[in-house]
Amino acid sequence: MNDKLKLLAQSAFAIPGMMATAQAAAPVDTEASYRYSYYSEDDSPAGRDDSGGAQDRYKIQVHQFHLLTPLTDKLAVTVEGSYETMAGASPVYTYIPAGEEEVYAHFSGASQEQRYDLSVSGRLYGSTSDLGAGAYLSVERDYLAFSGSVDGSIQLNNQMTTLNGGISGGYDLIEPTSVYEAGSTDQAANEPARFAASGKTKWQVSVFEGVGQVIDMNTVAQASLAFTYKNGYLSDPYRDCPHAENVPCDIRPSARAIGTLTLGLRKFLPGLNGALHADYRLFLDTWDIASHTLDFDYYQNWAPDWQFFTANDIKFQLIPGIRYYLQSNAYFYEVPDLNDSIGGVVYNTDTSRYYSSDPRLAQYGSVALKTRLRIDFRQFSWVGALERYVANPGYGFNSSDIPGLPSYWRFTTGLDYRF
Secondary structure, three states, X not given: OOHHHXXXXXXXXXXXXXXXXXXXXXXXXXXXXXXXXXXXXXXXXXXXXXXXXXXXXXXXXXXXXXXXXXXXXXXXXXXXXXXXXXEEEOEEEEEEOOOOOOOEEEEOOOEEEEXXXXXXXXXXXXXXXXXXEEEEEEEEXXXXXXXXXXXXXXXXXXXXXXXXXXXXXXXXXXXXXXXXXXXXXXHHHHOHHHXXXXXXXXXXXXXXXXXXXXXXXXXXXEEEEEEEEEEEOOOOOOOOOOOOXXXXXXXXXXXXXXXXXXXXXXXXXXXXXXXXXXXEEEEEEOOOOEEEXXXXXXXXXXXXXXXXXXXXXXXXXXXXXXXXXXXXXXXXXXXOEHHHOHHHOOOOHHHOOOEEOOHHHOOEEEEEEEEEEEXXXXXXXXXXXXXXXXXXXXXXXXXXXXXXXXXXXXXXEEEEEEO
16 A cells, blocks of 8 residues: 555544554554533523523533553554543423423433543454454443454455454443432332332444445545444433333333444545544434434645755644534424323323433434544644534424424543653
């Protein structure tokens, strides 16, 4: 593979399930990285909050650590960890109050949570192939998750074609109540979802297969298929409804099958010394949710030909981008109308078994504008990113009102060191 194609592959942020496409050989240097991210959701509209005032929604801070080191010329190990703090209110349910026509959201009180993640993986490299395995652990006050994965790739056709695939599995334990009182009628009445979810579990298994193809010296195409099956407690235990009469808890099916098709194109533009990345993802599941994601990024490289910059190997890369997302609603999504609560029924018959007013299961669309900057200086690299995300039912060709959909800002910065 010539130098231009290597540069194109290395600059590519591989589409999901296609990470091995960009790996041509075992790493030579050890790399240590740190990332800090700050995520801030817009406050809820005061006029659509049933408390009568705006709520401070989630603010999340994440510290991420990454260490990749080659143990031999054919074996490398990666250790990653993160620490996350979350604070703020989140929408518990949406409904139409009696005597009203507009949809209102009920928010939980401001909460503070912490999460710790740790993953360890190893990868064995051959002359035209690689094989990796990893394990992952996530710990929260009310949640414990384990997962493991195996994946590999092989390069064919004089390294012009890459085939890759993998399988992963996970097991989660849920404990949403800090104090569980078996048989407590008060807790069952006031926190029905949390009470019912205590000690529940869920598991999932995923498989994927992908192909990457060098089309010409400036173009790489990628495609992948993935299938995921989830089983167990898949409802949201924090969507309790004790403050709205006749509004039941969030109850979702205990199984969910998901299929995704992802297509990607990487086009290097020699005259601009840049690259255009275009990705499309189709998502389908057995909850009748279908989603489409279009993602475009432009990578502009700049290496000033001045003595100070060349002597210190200083290079710049600016990456503006835009992402559009559209999804249909789950078949059991419905906003309960308390005006129709005659006989205690606020849902239609087609949601008599499963029901949820979670905005994330509604039909909506979103747009994200993003920009990233990378500066290389000798063995160091500084990275920074800013993203603005706005979700709106109108973006998804839905005229219904859906309070509770998040809009947010996200800022990321960090440093890489190679030695």
